Amino acid sequence: MSVLPSAAPARRPWQVIGAGICALVLTVGLARFAYTPLLPLMRVDAGLSAAQGGWLATFNYLGYLLGTLLVARVGDMRQKFHFYRVGLVLAVLATGLMGLTTTPWLWSLLRFVAGLSSTAGLLLASGLVLNWLLAQGLRPRLGLHFAGLGLGIAVSGLATAALAGHASSSGQWIWLAALGVLFLVPAWAWMPAPAAASAQATGAAPTPPGRRWRYLLVAAYFCAGFGFVVSATFIVAILEQTAVFDGHGSAVWVLVGLAAVPSTFGWDRLAARLGLIRALMLAFALQAVSFVLPLLDDGLLAGLGSAVLFGLTFAGIVSLTLTVVGRHYPRNPAKAMANLTLSYGVAQILAPALAGTLARDSGSYQASLLLAAVIMAIGIVLLWCMPDDTH
Secondary structure (H helix, E strand, C coil), X not given: CCHHHHHHHHCCHHHHHHHHHHHHHHHHHHCCCCXXXXXXXXXXXXXXCHHHHHHHHHHHHHHHHHHHHHHHXXXXXXXXHHHHHHHHHHHHHHHHHHHHCCCHHHHHXXXXXXXXXXXXXXXXHXXXXXXXXXXXXXXXXXXXXXXXXXXXXXXXXXXXXXXXXXXXXXXXXXXXXXXXXHHXXXXXXXXXXXXXXXXXXXXXXCCCCCHHHHHHHHHHHHHHHHHHHHXXXXXXXXXXXXXXXXXXXXXXXXXXXXXXXXXXXXXXXXXXXXXXXXXXXXXXXXXXXXXXXXXXXXXXXXXHHHHHHHHHHHHHHHHHHHHHHHHHCCCCHXXXXXXXXXXXXXXXXXXXXXXXXXXXXXXXXXXXXXXXXXXXXXXXXXXXXXXXXXX
16 A cells, blocks of 8 residues: 555656646547537538427536536545546547437536546546645646646647548547547546645645635535536537538537647736735636527627637636646545536536527527626626635
């Protein structure tokens, strides 16, 4: 049993953070969100309706919610490490098998499994990285870790753009699974098995926040999850309905990812000046603007502005929120993150089905975008009611 603690210091910080980034690219960028640029092509190849596309996304987020529940129930970091590796494998399998069937219920099952696997990158990897950095006495770098969200989106967008015209949606899923193996290897090999946290490594645990503070943060994060998933699921389909972006959906998705990659560094700097809560309020406001722009104009600048603003804010919201939680619960950050993320997961189940149904009934996604903007405004009010966190 002494092998595990001695193995952790053998890793260098860039390897551990790199493992987390690769895990995010695989489980979130490819297994989970390659669906966004592929959705228009799947609608052509398989005749998916807007409502069916929304329900497939809902099954994906249902899997993510179940994974979050499982993570919340597991307190042992070494068990989380084993689940992390299982999630990496499931991500590759769920991605590749999407290309081997056109049966709707099998697609639903595979999207569910892909959502389940995404907790390996978003929750387990972030908790393992934070745990290792704290154990080594290093400054937590969750902003750097969450740059993997934007990188994953950019990778999935570039891959689908490169395959456009050369492979059907089924063929693209298989190629994406092969690409995923390249990220699985470092995500598996560089992530160290966690050592037990020591008092010397983590220091005295801070006083947990009050109940009102926790409830407000949970409710605000629900709003963030709702707004995020509407755009993350449908932004390509929304913009492809305009004449300017017709046939260029993958380019839009790449733009979202490229904007997200450096955003977490910028939000870390802003949080240092404004405080974490005020920085979150600003991020919520800018994301709400990204939903409103396509409602005001269907031209090039509005579409590009919407994609860039969404990319600049969504990863920052996740990074800032989970940084708040990690600082208050350093002993077992993954469990605390999972408890908060349940609200995010519930929103991601409700929003795609609701947005897809609204799109089917109205013939456009305008009602969905307006609803997302209103929900984000409610989130800003909830954050405003919270005491600022300047730790």
